[in-house]
Amino acid sequence: MKKIQLFLLISLSVNCLVFAQKPPNVVVFLVDDLRPVLGCYGNKVIKSPNIDALAKDGVKFNKAYAQQAICAPSRMSILTGMRPENIGIYSLFTPLRSVHKEIVTMPQLFKENGYVTVSLGKVYHHVSDDKESWSMLFPNEPNAYVKPENIAIADERKGNGPAFENAEVEDEAYKDGRVARDAVETLSKIKDDKFMMVVGLSKPHLPFNAPKKYWDLYNKDQFVVPNTKAPTNAGKYALTNWGELRNYAGIPQVGLLDDETAKTLMQGYYASVSYMDAQVGKVMKALDDLDLRKNTIVVFMSDHGWKLGEYGAWCKHTNFEIDVNVPLIISRESSYEKRKVNASSDALIENVDVFPTLAEACGLKTQELDGKSLVTLADNPKQCFHKAAYSVYPRGKNIMGFTCTDGKMRYTEWWDNKGNKLIENELYFNKQNYMKVSQNFAQSDKYQKDVERMKALLSVQFPNEERANYPQFDK
Template sequence: MIGIKRNLLLILGLSFGLALYAQQQPNVVVFLVDDLRPELGCYGNKIVKSPNIDALAKDGVLFKKAYAQEAICAPSRMSILTGLRPERIGIYSIFTPLRSKHKELLTMPQFFKNQGYTTVSVGKVYHHTNDDKDSWSTHVPKEVNSWVLPESLAIIDSLKNAGIKSNGPAFEFADVEDDAYKDGRATNDAIETLHKIKDEKFLMFVGLTKPHLPFNAPKKYWDMYNKSDFIVPAKVAPKDIYKLALTNWGELRNYYGIPKEGPLEDDLTKDLIHGYYASISYIDAQMGKVMKTLEDLDLRKNTMVVFMSDHGYKIGEYGAWCKHSNFEIDVNVPFIVSRETSYKNRVTNATSQAFVENVDLFPTLVELCGLPKQSLDGNSILPLVNNPNLKWEEAAYSLYPRGKKIMGFTCTNGKFRYTEWWNNKENKLMDKELYFCNQDYMNENVNLKNNPTYQKELIKMEKLLDKQFPKNQRSSYPQLDK
């Protein structure tokens, strides 16, 4: 009888222990923002108003040298959500959904769902709304319409009726509540979902579309800024640039009121920058609402929060308006990680100079949650979250294609950015670029490849690039979206 009681107590104790372990496994909330470069107060910008993002940085670790794997939405997000680099996935454009080519790949939400997590996608997470839909326990897709003003909607209707392929105005600032625009509604959906799943283990992605074009936000965020404070960037391409290094910026050209050719005049440039900044403050406020909900529901103590962007964006630099390049301005991204507040050794108000990449998110969350390790291209940066000054990787890597033949492979070591343009079909080098790179981007304006002073540096960077993109393997990288 005593033995039976002892065994029963052991079983009950084990069951309680497993339940407690399940309870203690952290939740995760990831804010995935579209087209946001490190243009935030916590990254040193003196004009932008981003109090909620800045508060998260003070409550965690800000990574200064974080990089996207490709400066375009769909492949970047696929890389984040699979933990694999674009050259492993083989999809480089926005036109090919992941699951149309890869039914077999294990994605982050699929893995976490298999491990007993409730997985939630709100807003724009994958570029294609229904891509990998079955991997989410709750899936609230992004909305398409971005305009609310009657005059904007009238313009869109008139263009459509005239058979003209064009978007609406490039910016709008209606005097409306936050949820009149789609990121406000996505935020409401995220908050509503948190109330429903508060007693479950969860992985939630909140996809905020701004500051992607059109630069639309409620008027109160527009009113935070004075147009005269904005400086028009130099509209000059870097000297001795490779002919395909910059993209023509058709993305903005497709919007009503934007000239079809030639540079923008300065007043319109300032309007667009104004809209970009207002959009940042708008999504900052939405993030703040979700963070408040985590606190109100007593979830923050057991929830790691990540804030990141899929890639950067040019707001007039080099005379361009888009991402779509290998320049520092397009691949450098904000990346902030704040551990669950109950974690006794959590690091706060810290900055790390370590090279980290968006592809590192998946393995980081796997380690955080104590789940079985996966074979991924990224590295867990949880050690850096716990100790930001650890010695880490020596470089970060990205790529960008030009058509079906040419691929630009790039890396940075913090001082220089080096890019090789490679003809994959003929397996030969087409051109190379070496730039100084820093946070103000303005030193990335002269290609140093032929400067005798920097030939040793060029050779070092070439070897560094070859570590990730070996020349003898480049022609074998798949391209599935031909």
């Protein structure tokens, strides 16, 4: 009897210890316009030591996908765990809460469960969106200039100045440096609380403004301008005129960029990535210095990809692999007994999966979400997950592009929602360097079986009979 009592006492003590353990904290680095141009993803030119170190301390996902290649809808999708076609917002101009009061967002769920929720920098596209869900909401500053001549150009144009700047200043002279500073200071204030912090880093979004020391890591002549030809038979809806870049001073309104300008922009993009990487390092160091890393889950992710001159195009705004494939790294708290480090997964996953992942990892129950928790995959990175990853992109009010990949091919259908009919389709192979696909094989007799197979896969998520009925709340 004494042995039984002793066993029960020990069991009760262990259980009390487990239940008394503090739930994990969460830090999400949400980066803007970052394609997988990182050392940990195999790029030999980029200098990204801090993100590479994070990848070694967790699981790197090689086939992660955004649900739409534009900022506002993509971020809403991440923060709600819902797909853009179910939210009904596809543009930059409609805040989430202007049409959806009922959706429980990720910060809202964490706040309702006793977490201090912190938004720093660019998290939602609209900084005031969902503001009640944040315990601490820092402003999303504009991507401003430092050099007087560039400030003058921006003022004269009543908007964007040059597409890049490289002033000899400290990191905090530009926006992301201040975001990192505020994140470090905030961590020291909330270290005794359970918290969920989203660090919204704007680089490498245009303009490519970064301290000169990061530009000096690269020489523009080391960059090679990619093939500027659009894929053969790509169709008229496949690409855009990259108007986002054309809004900046010194960029031609029509036609291709000359090689010197293209190389300078490539150098600026890489410099901006290295600048952003340095800010990630500052926050990670603070987690270590404050002894928070042992109980903090860290996620590094991008809202969508970006083109650096491929197909003669720039920016995002397409359904090409290069615009929807994104880096995503999950590093569990260092005390987590199943945690995987220096691991890599080729499973198909989506940004919409992040919310349910963090909720499950922190023991929180969600409403029904479109995403699926990645906890089991993070614990066993070699297993399969989704059969396909899905994205959308509209062309105006009536044309919607629906796309999916099975990891080997990408299939896209451009659909007339008003007429409820297919306009054109695309089939590309994700072989070798998928960033440089050269031909649309959708009309090739040789690949019709592949077209039919991918068409069926696309219809799993986007049934033909439902495509004209997706909500659209854009103003």
